[in-house]
Amino acid sequence: MRHLISPEDLSFEELNTLLDLANDIAHDPKKYSNCCHGKKIATLFYEPSTRTRLSFEAAMLNMGGSVLGFSSADSSSASKGESVADTIRVVSCYADICAMRHPKEGAPYVASINSRIPVINAGDGGHNHPTQTLTDLLTIKSLHGSLENITIGCCGDLKFGRTVHSLIHAMVQFPNVKFVFIAPDELKIPTYLKEEVLDPHGIEYKEVKSLEDVMPELDVLYMTRVQKERFFNEEDYIRLKDSYILDTEKMKLAKEDMLVLHPLPRVNEISVEVDNDPRAAYFKQVQFGVYARMALIMTLLGVEKPE
Amino acid sequence: MLNIGGLNEGIVLDHIHAGGAMEIYNYLNLEKLDCSVAIIKNAKSNKMGRKDIIKIDQLIDIDFNMLAVLEPNMTINYIKNGERVEKKQLALPEKIYGIIKCKNPRCITSIEQELPHRFKLTNREKAIYRCEYCEQSFKNKK
Incomplete structure (x- = not known):
């Protein structure tokens, strides 16, 4: 039984195969409109995440499958005290595959070891969100053309931002990838990521505080939100929040084909005037998210690629 | 220094950090043993300054490696006929x-x-x- 709990559950070859399949889906979604007919996905969302849940449901519906599930813990047996292990044993009887979102880290892993159907981690606390990573990789591969020989700037909250951590884990496998980390001291990339992931792979990276200085070098700018609650005092937050807002002035410094990605929701870290810039890829990213999830569901269910 | 009789046959858990012996005692459920168990706290140590020691008056078969995460410097000394026959360092288990x-x-x-x-x-x-x-x-x- 295959599951996707962490981005590392996929080998480099499997990841590439999956991205190729997703790319094929993106080019001809109609070809896949009936390939999961008769299959059901259970979306077990213990905390609300409308966007991710709808993306999974749209993915299954796009392939002719059906969906069932719940969208908050209040409407599930968890409110009666049922364990994750028991819930998944029951759901295994109802559905062919499941996507689980849970506020507690490791809950989808617990589900996977007790499940008879493939489990997809749809986000567990601040831990993993592997389908967001697949989405990011597919967006970069499709719009930039390759995941190799690329300089990625990560900006904002790099300390707690799980999407950035997962992206780093995945990208270090590709040749000649460089990172530029743009963050205030309070939100710098954790040391363990440097020591356990970047250094062992010999990845070139630098840490800077100014977004303007590095804009011209970047092929991809991955923006994240600087959250007020991450700061010890409001003074620091007010001092720093505006330095990491992407606006048209900063975009003038960037390459003509640089991509701007963001896991969304955006608050004010990308000014709305940037939305009309052709390099703004964050809404296209949402569409690629559906294709990535379609490819993943097909792969885990063992569904053949339609002719 | 406090004098505690030597073992004839048993195990000495040495180089436990000062104050750590009770935790080890509890993890190993040593209270369930019928034999004598001595806990020596704050013994002088050239290497550690102060250390704790546990002496168990019986050879017991336990995988002590599990304790490496708590007491990485702990040594296991096996005593037979009043002599130390084996000294083991802990190895980190997977x-x-x-x-x-x-x-x-x-x-x-x-x-x-x-x-x-x-x-x-x-x-x-x-x-x-x-x-x-x-x-x-x-x-x-x-």
Whole structure:
């Protein structure tokens, strides 16, 4: 039984195969409109995440499958005290595959070891969100053309931002990838990521505080939100929040084909005037998210690629 | 120095950090043994300044390696006929079950009490263990 709990559950070859399949889906979604007919996905969302849940449901519906599930813990047996292990044993009887979102880290892993159907981690606390990573990789591969020989700037909250951590884990496998980390001291990339992931792979990276200085070098700018609650005092937050807002002035410094990605929701870290810039890829990213999830569901269910 | 009789046959757990003996005593459930068990606290040590020692007056068959995460410097000395016949350093096991607990308040183990606490070794050089569920590293306070 295959599951996707962490981005590392996929080998480099499997990841590439999956991205190729997703790319094929993106080019001809109609070809896949009936390939999961008769299959059901259970979306077990213990905390609300409308966007991710709808993306999974749209993915299954796009392939002719059906969906069932719940969208908050209040409407599930968890409110009666049922364990994750028991819930998944029951759901295994109802559905062919499941996507689980849970506020507690490791809950989808617990589900996977007790499940008879493939489990997809749809986000567990601040831990993993592997389908967001697949989405990011597919967006970069499709719009930039390759995941190799690329300089990625990560900006904002790099300390707690799980999407950035997962992206780093995945990208270090590709040749000649460089990172530029743009963050205030309070939100710098954790040391363990440097020591356990970047250094062992010999990845070139630098840490800077100014977004303007590095804009011209970047092929991809991955923006994240600087959250007020991450700061010890409001003074620091007010001092720093505006330095990491992407606006048209900063975009003038960037390459003509640089991509701007963001896991969304955006608050004010990308000014709305940037939305009309052709390099703004964050809404296209949402569409690629559906294709990535379609490819993943097909792969885990063992569904053949339609002719 | 306090004088405690030597063992004829048994095990001496040496080089436990000062104050750590009771924790080891509890993990090993030594209170269930019928034989004599001596806990020596704050003994003088050239290497450690102060240390704790546990003397068990019986040879027992336990995998002490599980304790490496708590007491990386602890040595196991096997005594037979009043003589030390073997001295072992602890080796870090790949997995640890039930010895340490995940302290991450966001971990699933914080709300599902029946889940066993399981850790895997992710960096042997630095003795870093991570929770199998949430991957938070275990921080040894010593």
